[in-house]
Amino acid sequence: xxxxxxxxxxxxxxxxxxxxxxxxxxxxxxxxxxxxxxxxxxxxxxxxxxxxxxxxxxxxxxxxxxxxxxxxxxxxxxxxxxxxxxxxxxxxxxxxxxxxxxxxxxxxxxxxxxxxxxxxxxxxxxxxxxxxxxxxxxxxxxxxxxxxxxxxxxxxxxxxxxxxxxxxxxxxxxxxxxxxxxxxxxxxxxxxxxxxxxxxxxxxxxxxxxxxxxxxxxxxxxxxxxxxxxxxxxxxxxxxxxxxxxxxxxxxxxxxxxxxxxxxxxxxxxxxxxxxxxxxxxxxxxxxxxxxxxxxxxxxxxxxxxxxxxxxxxxxxxxxxxxxxxxxxxxxxxxxxxxxxxxxxxxxxxxxxxxxxxxxxxxxxxxxxxxxxxxxxxxxxxxxxxxxxxxxxxxxxxxxxxxxxxxxxxxxxxxxxxxxxxxxxxxxxxxxxxxxxxxxxxxxxxxxxxxxxxxxxxxxxxxx
Numbered sequence: 001x002x003x004x005x006x007x008x009x010x011x012x013x014x015x016x017x018x019x020x021x022x023x024x025x026x027x028x029x030x031x032x033x034x035x036x037x038x039x040x041x042x043x044x045x046x047x048x049x050x051x052x053x054x055x056x057x058x059x060x061x062x063x064x065x066x067x068x069x070x071x072x073x074x075x076x077x078x079x080x081x082x083x084x085x086x087x088x089x090x091x092x093x094x095x096x097x098x099x100x101x102x103x104x105x106x107x108x109x110x111x112x113x114x115x116x117x118x119x120x121x122x123x124x125x126x127x128x129x130x131x132x133x134x135x136x137x138x139x140x141x142x143x144x145x146x147x148x149x150x151x152x153x154x155x156x157x158x159x160x161x162x163x164x165x166x167x168x169x170x171x172x173x174x175x176x177x178x179x180x181x182x183x184x185x186x187x188x189x190x191x192x193x194x195x196x197x198x199x200x201x202x203x204x205x206x207x208x209x210x211x212x213x214x215x216x217x218x219x220x221x222x223x224x225x226x227x228x229x230x231x232x233x234x235x236x237x238x239x240x241x242x243x244x245x246x247x248x249x250x251x252x253x254x255x256x257x258x259x260x261x262x263x264x265x266x267x268x269x270x271x272x273x274x275x276x277x278x279x280x281x282x283x284x285x286x287x288x289x290x291x292x293x294x295x296x297x298x299x300x301x302x303x304x305x306x307x308x309x310x311x312x313x314x315x316x317x318x319x320x321x322x323x324x325x326x327x328x329x330x331x332x333x334x335x336x337x338x339x340x341x342x343x344x345x346x347x348x349x350x351x352x353x354x355x356x357x358x359x360x361x362x363x364x365x366x367x368x369x370x371x372x373x374x375x376x377x378x379x380x381x382x383x384x385x386x387x388x389x390x391x392x393x394x395x396x397x398x399x400x401x402x403x404x405x406x407x408x409x410x411x412x413x414x415x416x417x418x419x420x421x422x423x424x425x426x427x428x429x430x431x432x433x434x435x436x437x438x439x440x441x442x443x444x445x446x447x448x449x450x451x452x453x454x455x456x457x458x459x460x461x462x463x464x
Contacts, residue, residue, distance in 0.1 A: 001038070001396060004417035005059035013063045013415070014242070014333060014391040015320040017313045017403045019073035023049040023127050028420050035419055045117060046127055050134050057135060060396055065331060067242045069320035070140070070235040073148070073308060074128045076227075079119040122222055128231045135235060143241075144291060146232040148312065151296035153228035160223035165203055166210035173198035232293070232312070242333045246374055247318040249286035286372070289315070313403040314410070317393055321412055324377030325388030332381040334388055340372050401427030408434040 021028070021041030029036045040056070043049040057070070064070060119125060136142045204210050210217050298309040322333035379385070390412045395403035398416030400423060407414040408431055416427060 001040070001056055001417060001419060002059055005056075005063060005396065008063040008394075008415070010062055011065045011068075011331070012392060013060075013394040014065055014068050014326065014331070014412075015317055016060055016064055016068070016070040016394045016396070017316045018071070018395045018397045019308050019399065020053060020397050022075045022077055023125065024077050025075075028422075038419055046119075046125055046130065047117070049127070050131050053131055054134050054138050056396065057140070058138060060394070061139065061237065063394065064237060066237050067240055067332065068237065069143075069241050069243070069316075071313075071316040071320070072132075072135075072233045072235065073230060073312065074131060074233070075230045076127055077125050079123045079125055080121055128233070132231075132233050135233075140235040141237065143234040143236050146234065147292045148230045148232055149292050149294045150228045150230070151294055153226055156226050158223050158226060159219070159221035161218065161220050163213070163216040164219050166207065166215055166217045167201040168204050169199050170202050171200045173200050232316075241320075242322070242335075242380075243319055244322060244333075244336060245288060245319070246286075246336050246338060246372070247323060248289055248315055250289050252287045307400045307402055310402055310406050313395075313406045317403075317407055317410055317412065321391035321393065321410070322377060322388075323411070325411075326391050327379055327381050327383050328386050328389045329383040330381050332379070332383075333391055334377040335380040337375045337378050338372050339375050342371070398427055399423060401430040405430040405434040409437055411438065 021039075023041055023043065023046055025041070027039065027042050029039050040052055041049065043052060057072075060070065132142055132145070204215065206215070293312070293315065295309055295311045295315075298311075322335065324334040326333045377388075379388075392413040392415060393403065393407035394415045394417075395401075396417045398404060398418040401416060404414035404416045404427060414431065418424060418427065
């Protein structure tokens with residue numbers, strides 16, 4: 001990781017978007033892999049994990065431009081024993097998805113854990129905010145915390161106390177082609193070989209635990225709400241960071257647009273208020289995104305259990321880079337040129353007090369509202385005129401290459417750093433697909449002479 005960052009020049013990156021390995025959740029390298037000591041996320045303590053991450057992002061701060069933005073996606077974990085080894089608890093307390101391979105990755109990660117410090121079993125580690133505070137102490141400016149609300153959260157087997165029918169395993173079922181809820185046969189030759197067999201359960205004929213309770217046993221599950229969010233931290237280096245708010249506007253709610261066309265009037269002689277339409281206050285269509293992003297996950301054919309949806313880095317990149325590109329001399333992004341005009345809009349319903357015809361906003365009445373149009377992009381520096389070049393986006397934890405593919409689709413340069421060589425073919429495939437999609441978007445024409453479009457077709461793209 002640090003070797004990859006060392007190959008980049010100071011202030012050479014416009015935007016950093018990454019999702020880091022969460023502490024103690026998964027191990028992506030085998031224990032005997034020579035790169036295992038370099039893997040992040042398997043540190044024995046949260047403090048060691050945070051210290052390593054601060055060092056990595058200190059190198060990222062060096063390569064990020066002074067007007068650049070750093071977006072960090074990080075999730076949390078719970079203090080617990082390694083799954084399957086926790087005494088006096090049932091499987092319902094583990095809170096783990098039932099993929100056999102995913103479970104093995106989690107076990108391998110938690111096997112490295114040694115000390116939770118003052119955290120007790122079941123407590124939230126609060127790693128994201130502890131990391132954010134450490135980054136702020138190291139020199140980053142913590143600009144905002146965005147909540148990524150997942151529309152389809154990962155199911156978690158979280159149940160409270162309940163009586164259940166006691167069951168015992170009697171056999172392994174027929175071989176199946178899936179690894180979910182399955183056990184590897186002893187003669188399979190190892191994980192992934194020889195298929196899997198579904199366990200077969202039957203009601204217990206009567207044991208010391210269930211016989212006194214009519215065949216039922218008490219399960220004491222550690223219930224909590226299913227986690228359906230993660231955090232995205234926005235960091236900058238100073239006050240003058242580049243941002244394109246026009247590129248990430250979301251549609252305004254119709255009720256908000258209509259409501260802002262009126263003022264509430266309370267008459268002195270009555271305790272009744274009514275609305276009067278006015279012309280001096282207008283609302284432009286399109287709203288600034290809120291700090292809660294509802295982005296649905298995406299299915300992926302790539303074998304990775306923690307890749308984020310493309311909509312997440314897309315919004316980050318569009319907000320922190322210029323669609324037109326940047327100055328080839330100093331690298332400053334071009335800024336959008338906007339103009340405000342008025343447009344007619346029909347009032348959908350009356351708002352004012354009945355009988356007050358002078359101020360009444362009748363249905364069908366046409367009023368004016370302001371509309372902001374994006375006209376063009378212009379240089380925001382004083383360098384001699386020159387054609388712009390694409391901005392540069394960095395993902396120091398590339399994974400399957402989602403950030404890199406999105407950056408290429410948006411016409412930007414993409415630089416990725418990834419420790420696990422198994423993911424490099426996935427990254428290259430996704431980036432090449434993004435290049436092809438970009439070609440289709442611009443009509444599969446040969447080089448056009450437009451530096452932005454041609455750079456999206458030709459690259460450059462760097463992998464470590």
